[in-house]
Amino acid sequence: MTDPQRPEPPQKPDTNPQPAIPNQYSFLWLSAAIFLMVLWMQGANQPQQQEVAYSDFKEAVTAGQVSEVTLRQEDIQGNFTESGAARFSAASEPSSTRFITLRPQTDDPALLPLLEEHGVTIQGARSGRPWWQELILGFLPWILFLALMFWFWGNAQKRIGQGGGVLDFSRSKARRARKETSTVTLDDVAGVESAKREIAEIIDFLKTPEKYQRLGAIMPKGILLVGPPGTGKTLLARAIAGEAEVPFFSISASEFIEMFVGVGAARVRDMFKEARKDAPALIFIDELDAVGRSRGAGLGGGHDEREQTLNQILTEMDGFEAHENVLVLAATNRPDVLDTALLRPGRFDRKITLERPHKEARAAILKVHARKVPLSDDVDLDQIATRTIGFSGADLHNLVNEAALTAAREGLDEVNTRCFEIARDRIILGETREAQLPPQEREAVAYHECGHALMAYYMPNADPLTKVTIIPHGMAMGVTEQTPRDDHYTYTESYLKDRIKVMLGGRCAEKLVYGEVSTGAQNDLKEATTLVRRMIGQWGMSEKIGPMGLNIGEEHVFLGREMGQPREFSEKMAELIDAEIQSQLLSLEKATLDFLASHREQLEALAKTVLKQETLSAEEIRDILEQMPKAPEPSKPIKSDLPDHG
Secondary structure, three states, rough: OOOOOOOOOOOOOOOOOOOOOOHHOHHHHHHHHHHHHHHHHHHHOOOHHHHHHHHHHHHHHHOEEEEEEEOOEEEEOOOOHOOOOOHHOOOOOOOOEEEEEEEOOOOOHHHHHHHHHHHEEEEOOOOOOOHHHHHHHHHHHHHHHHHHHHHHHHHHHHHHOOOOOOOOOOOOOOOOOHHHHHHOOOOHOOOOOOHHHHHHHHHHHHHHHHHOOOOOOOOOOEEEEEEEOOOOHHHHHHHHHHHOOEEEEEEEEEHOOOOOOOOOOHHHHHHHHHHHHHEEEEEEOOOOOHOOOOOOOOOOOOHHHHHHHHHHHHHHHHHOOOOEEEEEEEOOOOOOEEOOHHHHOOOOOOEEEEOOOHHHHHHHHHHOOOOOOOOOOOHHHHHHHHOOOOOOHHHHHHHHHHHHHHHHHOOOOOEEEHHHHHHHHHHHHHOOOOOOOEEEEEEHHHHHHHHHHHHHHHHOOOOOOEEOOOOOOEEOOOOOOOOOOOOOOOOOOHHHHHHHHHHHHHHHHHHHHHHHOOHHHHHHHHHHHHHHHHHHOOOOOOOOOOOOOOOOOOOOOOHHHHOOOOOOOHHHHHHHHHHHHHHHHHHHHHHHHHHHHHHHHHHHHHHHHHHHHOOEHHHHHHHHHHHHOOOOOOOOHHHHHHHHOO
């Protein structure tokens, strides 16, 4: 925020004003209207023509009273001499030398010899319209065409809003933000305190560069914001626009790309040219990976227009002088695909990583988003933050908004805890669907979900159980929800194996009860296989394979890069890895099946209860299992570790 004792810096004139399109061609249209009016008045002042009969016309020619004629297809026009004009004019009207007569339907072969005999001048056939009418008819189509072209051109300029016309492809589409119109400041950004400190230092450098220059410090040329989607990269850039007292230009990287090769590079040049004029200035490029992907990456990575645009960005950043004070701020959620030339010092000197917020950060973000929401007294934002592990800043904003929508839907004056619970279930589990399942399938879904729940309840390293429901949500027929106790940053082998057992619990429950399995475990098997593959190939969690870190299970962005990479292991090792993955899955499935078999009574009790109530909370599951006789357990139960969600 600015110091109230410090005088405001003078406002620079806007170098990119909005074009006044509607009045740009007013003078031209006014001149054209005046010209047409003058022509019309000249046509109105033309002398009147006398209408004479054809026989009278021939008599006048014979008497030598016709000086000139114009032969047309339907009529004859011409001029009388003075005696001829006096002969045919009425006594009450002024005499006119011009006349017109209709030609007979049959051709008169004696007309031309008669005219030549009496020395009458014969003009070529014309349309008979005045010259001004001929002029209008000749130029009117072109006038209409130019008018339409200027109209479309003007509308396109108005839509672009940057002063460039339809053909100005090379003009930059960067939008200049104004501080007085921005509604987001750094106070509206929570949960990223380290990033805010970095940004505050950059803003201070832009405001008072002499403070750093006297110590020999040079402002970074580029700052790269890196983080998963929804962690606040664009919001942080909007806050910078609201805080900075310097021109702020924002653009998406995809706006550089056009169908014509070279347009993106031209737009980059124009954008940096405008920023240098208003230095110190800040340029924000969102989704940098749209143009900053690795060059020559093979299929899916190389593109002439994209590479030329990237080369121009690199050149412009290298061209900065120390006194220019132009900073480039970029955001991306795929730093792994960026070209290495972008990330070297001298281009993007700093990299600010935005991770998913931890518990305290989630609570701070919820407080920011809930400032304008009337909350009931029973709402505990800290408790909500505890139950939203893994939520990003955008997810938390969506949670508050969904809770407010739920309260409005139910006609409440305040948002209570129940609204947040419904909103959380909608986000995590999906929207409730009205699906009428046959009794047999409904029973199979109940056993499937209770198998998950029983394994999640008893496995010592699994995430605590939250609820079980056989109400369809999203694409799932039933859901078993688990909530981690704390934020996880690393995972142990025992935790991962217990997690896989929970995944296989539904399939094993069906196999135990019905003697066969169904297609309902498709997603569980896929996730379990992927997790085991990473444990063996990437994390070295196998005695047979050993501590090897291979690229097994990694997703490659570019097909050409994946095809071009040499294989890190032999065919024999690939067979050994596949055999170990199969062995691990079979071993974990057998352990899960044996555990459920020893807890068959608990499984039956849970399934019968969930068929009646459709949804069971963690407390209800605990009460049911505590009433059952204890069975021999291969692992220690974790009943005491179950969090109280009351």
